[in-house]
Amino acid sequence: MGDIDAATFIRAARSRIAASGIRGLSLRTVAQDAGSSVGSLSYRIGDKRALIAHLIDDERREFDRMAHAWRKRAGQLDLAVPEVLAHFVTAWLDEAATVRREAALAGCELLLEATIDPAGYRGTGDLLDDEDRFWRGVLAPGYRAISDIFGSAIAAYCRDEMPFSIALGGNADYRLLRAATVQRLAEGLAGSATGLARSFEALVAACGDTSAAVALPVDLPAGSKKAELAAHIADLMAEQGVASVTHRLVAARAGVPNSSVAHHFRTGEDLLHAGLGAQILRMRQELQLGALPDAQANLGMMLMRSTHAVALAAARDPAFVPFALDMRRRRAENVHLAVGQAIGGVHGLDRAAAQAATMTYIGSGLAITAGGGADGSILIGSAQLVRLRQSCSFAE
Known part of the structure; x- marks a missing residue:
């Protein structure tokens, strides 16, 4: 595979994040994208945290x-x-x-x-x-x-x-x-x-x-177990980041077996779409409540992170574009008087x-x-x- 320098690994890491988000970043995927091995990457860069620092x-x-x-x-x-x-x-x-x-x-x-x-x-x-x-x-x-x-x-x-x-x-x-x-x-x-x-x-x-009028990327009927699990996924995404979401962690959070989560959301991408869908529904509700008009206040930071997560999803998947557009137009909705x-x-x-x-x-x-x-x-x-x-x- 040849000798790969640190700069090549860093470029591969940037491309991987751009294509798949932080969730897709791992030593294995970066080494694979760079045409090298995890051992070579670890030798040149170190662990994942060191890779992020270099990036x-x-x-x-x-x-x-x-x-x-x-x-x-x-x-x-x-x-x-x-x-x-x-x-x-x-x-x-x-x-x-x-x-x-x-x-x-x-x-x-x-x-x-x-x-x-x-x-x-x-x-x-x-x-x-x-x-x-x-x-x-x-x-x-x-x-x-x-x-x-x-x-x-x-x-x-x-x-x-x-x-x-x-x-x-x-x-x-x-x-x-x-x-x-x-x-x-x-x-x-x-x-x-x-x-x-x-x-x-x-x-x-x-x-x-x-x-x-656009349907969510995943159907989340109100009051259903599927919607309940999606809400837990959304909470994990907002609190710990997109990369943290796994079937095991969602199951532990919801107090259900792993198999129950996998029954509704088979793949990691299914988990991501469900969490984003729950965030979209939540944002539509919470944006009606307004936010404090000063950066020194919380500004609903979890809500703001969610809007960015939807926009970044839309950058990679056209299915999210209508929702990103909706989130963007709602900036200052119902707080414009206070602001x-x-x-x-x-x-x-x-x-x-x-x-x-x-x-x-x-x-x-x-x-x-x-x-x-x-x-x-x-x-x-x-x-x-x-x-x-x-x-x-x-x-x-």
Whole structure:
């Protein structure tokens, strides 16, 4: 099989995560994909945790190379013009979703797992800090005093938007919805909705017209044993990560024999689909209840992780696309008034700005939970967005 270097194993690990998620990552699969043996992989890299650490280090190096090219682009543009900044942010997301799709998928998976097990994904926080520093740096010439807040806000927004851009980038309704929220973010949430953002309600509706009629990937009749087991799978996925789900663990959690779980869900993929299906049903219910409008609160972190899990599933399986689209349009549903008042005062925010702010809260919360802030990342909460909006209002 020949001598395989460490870089080859790391590339194979990234490809495996992009294709199958963290659940598909093992020393055996990576060695097989690299055309080598587990013994050779263990010698070159170490155990699975060491492999993940090497991969995160490589992700940081890749980000640094990519960021260098984007800094050059930024140097040729006036990002202090909101329209220019909006196009810049959109192009950033689009490149990640297409040219850098494999690395972006792996990065989203690593972030999701790090929010559950920061110690097992040590280094993810440093990668997130790299993202913050990039955005702060490119905004520094045009925004000076607020460049740190604005840069961290854009980094946080992109963190929440990324899995949806990967999964839904080819969907015109999604792209129009995203354009409206990026527009309001680039405007610092200041002023009132103009242009595309004025049609935000119609854009949201367009993203949900068909999702309610689409059957779940697995049938989960209300009150059935199958639905009960699927709920346990969803809990395990949210608490311990997708990779943790096995027939044995589900059976122990539900207090039933392994054979009972296997009767309803024969394969590991069946377990995954059932858990995602239960998460979709739960999200439809819980999103009606709202969430606290500040990243310093819990933000329903398990719920937010679930929406990312659905988006990542949709990136690999078209059957989940309608549900990912539905989850994306529901950002800020039933909390837009609270979010708007927390940032805009008595007059609040328009719906597009409220959704952009909520996604910024979510992205910041994910980073903090994953261990971000090791190098001074800014927590983006209401106070920071109030300052951003006021500063951008003065600049109008």
